[in-house]
Amino acid sequence: xxxxxxxxxxxxxxxxxxxxxxxxxxxxxxxxxxxxxxxxxxxxxxxxxxxxxxxxxxxxxxxxxxxxxxxxxxxxxxxxxxxxxxxxxxxxxxxxxxxxxxxxxxxxxxxxxxxxxxxxxxxxxxxxxxxxxxxxxxxxxxxxxxxxxxxxxxxxxxxxxxxxxxxxxxxxxxxxxxxxxxxxxxxxxxxxxxxxxxxxxxx
Amino acid sequence: xxxxxxxxxxxxxxxxxxxxxxxxxxxxxxxxxxxxxxxxxxxxxxxxxxxxxxxxxxxxxxxxxxxxxxxxxxxxxxxxxxxxxxxxxxxxxxxxxxxxxxxxxxxxxxxxxxxxxxxxxxxxxxxxxxxxxxxxxxxxxxxxxxxxxxxxxxxxxxxxxxxxxxxxxxxxxxxxxxxxxxxxxxxxxxxxxxxxxxxxxxx
Numbered sequence: 001x002x003x004x005x006x007x008x009x010x011x012x013x014x015x016x017x018x019x020x021x022x023x024x025x026x027x028x029x030x031x032x033x034x035x036x037x038x039x040x041x042x043x044x045x046x047x048x049x050x051x052x053x054x055x056x057x058x059x060x061x062x063x064x065x066x067x068x069x070x071x072x073x074x075x076x077x078x079x080x081x082x083x084x085x086x087x088x089x090x091x092x093x094x095x096x097x098x099x100x101x102x103x104x105x106x107x108x109x110x111x112x113x114x115x116x117x118x119x120x121x122x123x124x125x126x127x128x129x130x131x132x133x134x135x136x137x138x139x140x141x142x143x144x145x146x147x148x149x150x151x152x153x154x155x156x157x158x159x160x161x162x163x164x165x166x167x168x169x170x171x172x173x174x175x176x177x178x179x180x181x182x183x184x185x186x187x188x189x190x191x192x193x194x195x196x197x198x199x200x201x202x203x
Numbered sequence: 204x205x206x207x208x209x210x211x212x213x214x215x216x217x218x219x220x221x222x223x224x225x226x227x228x229x230x231x232x233x234x235x236x237x238x239x240x241x242x243x244x245x246x247x248x249x250x251x252x253x254x255x256x257x258x259x260x261x262x263x264x265x266x267x268x269x270x271x272x273x274x275x276x277x278x279x280x281x282x283x284x285x286x287x288x289x290x291x292x293x294x295x296x297x298x299x300x301x302x303x304x305x306x307x308x309x310x311x312x313x314x315x316x317x318x319x320x321x322x323x324x325x326x327x328x329x330x331x332x333x334x335x336x337x338x339x340x341x342x343x344x345x346x347x348x349x350x351x352x353x354x355x356x357x358x359x360x361x362x363x364x365x366x367x368x369x370x371x372x373x374x375x376x377x378x379x380x381x382x383x384x385x386x387x388x389x390x391x392x393x394x395x396x397x398x399x400x401x402x403x404x405x406x
Contacts, residue, residue: 038334050341051307065296067303074296093268093277100270104254107310123328131241138253 002058003071004033004048008202010106010167011068012055017159018072020196022079028057037114069099072156084156095157098149102160105139106167108132113171133175136168140181150187154194162191170202205261206274207236207251211405213309213370214271215258220362221275223399225282231260240317272302275359287359298360301352305363308342309370311335316374336378339371343384353390357397365394373405 003019005012019025035041035052049056049066056066057074065071076084085099086092112132115124143149149157165188168177178185191197206222208215222228238244238255252259252269259269260277268274279287288302289295315335318327346352352360368391371378381388394400 038330040337045338045341046344050304050345051311051338052341053307063293063297065300067307070296070299070303073299090266093273094266096273096276097268100273101253104256104270108254111314119328119331123326125322125326127241128322134243135248135254138248138255141249142253 001027001060002029002031004044004054004056004058005030006033006035006054007200008170009054010163010202011053011103013163013166013200013202014068014156014159015055015057015071015075016200017163017196018084018156019075021154021159022075022083024075024079037118067103069103076156084159086155095155098143098157099160101139101142102157102164105136106160106164108135108139109164109167109171112136133172136164137180140177140184144181144183147183150183158187158191159197162188162197165191166201204230204263205232205234207247207257207259207261208233209236209238209257210403211373212257213366213405214256214306216366216369216403216405217271217359217362218258218260218274218278219403220366220399221287221359222278224357224362225278225286227278227282240321270306272306279359287362289358298358301346301360302363304342304345305360305367308339309363309367311338311342312367312370312374315339336375339367340383343380343387347384347386350386353386361390361394362400365391365400368394369404 003012003015005016007013016025016030019028033044033054035044035054041052045052048058048064051066053067055068055071056064057071058064065074073085076082081087086095109132112129115129115132143161150161152158161184165177165184168175192201206215206218208219210216219228219233222231236247236257238247238257244255248255251261251267254269256270258271258274259267260274261267268277276288279285284290289298312335315332318332318335346364353364355361364387368380368387371380381391395404
């Protein structure tokens with residue numbers, strides 16, 4: 001299988017960590033890929049993902065899967081099922097909701113970054129950045145207020161949170177999330193001791 | 204169960220149509236809810252969804268589920284499973300990828316709309332609108348080029364496409380998608396004969 005990949009994409013990092021944890025990483029070739037808003041990439045749009053987003057998983061029979069959540073659910077199934085997402089019951093819907101929240105927080109952080117770093121300076125709207133950042137910030141509070149999530153056995157929520165906090169450090173080094181959310185800080189330090197998380201920290 | 208809802212939200216419409224098709228709509232109270240970018244809504248952020256997005260499903264025990272994909276998967280499971288999403292096999296991952304594509308196309312269309320209708324006029328960036336619209340447009344091509352998707356038994360992809368085309372008509376009435384994608388036009392006309400789709404067309 002091939003995975004379109006960039007080390008700075010938190011979504012691609014989620015898949016990489018998941019594949020390592022599911023012992024499937026040796027079956028996946030990481031294909032370095034560059035995508036960016038307002039930069040055309042017809043080949044990728046026509047043959048991989050019309051949304052021009054990372055990551056996509058290209059199976060050996062040519063089938064293309066995305067987004068990162070679909071890919072990780074597929075890999076979890078390939079590894080026997082119920083490993084990173086609970087297979088059933090109320091826990092399943094809780095974890096899937098947490099995962100959707102983290103995906104939305106990452107989307108919001110990427111929009112804030114595009115506003116600050118891609119859009120021409122004269123066209124930037126501080127209120128938009130504040131609005132997007134506020135969504136991510138409220139999301140961090142959701143997890144800080146639910147420490148039982150942070151101490152569960154390793155799952156997709158914890159992988160997603162590690163990737164999100166790594167992305168915050170990479171792109172918003174002044175956010176001071178550690179001071180505002182001390183339980184997330186302890187959680188993050190614990191995650192960084194895990195090999196899959198440690199080797200994938202974006203630089 | 205309660206569903207936070209707005210008739211103009213294509214994501215909320217997806218859930219409503221799914222609930223009708225799964226014969227679960229009588230168990231769901233639609234709660235009219237207004238959210239908008241750059242408009243604070245602390246109560247919704249703190250008690251329903253930190254992302255301040257629609258829809259969210261509030262279960263009778265108080266558990267809150269989102270986003271629309273998670274809610275529809277939950278309802279599908281509640282109705283016995285395998286009805287709107289295939290339960291297993293390559294079809295499952297194909298349909299989940301199509302659903303992720305439609306979600307991303309809707310996100311792109313909403314971003315184009317916020318740029319045109321919410322952001323102060325002096326700060327608008329036409330290249331951003333073009334970029335977002337281009338993602339949705341390539342996504343439409345994906346489905347136009349795969350007519351087997353349009354003629355399958357009713358599923359979540361077809362629900363999503365009907366909602367997306369309805370949203371295009373509502374917010375981008377000059378897009379001329381019908382002329383560019385004639386197979387999607389025939390598909391859309393067929394969908395509009397279905398009661399669940401017909402009664403939920405946004406005005």
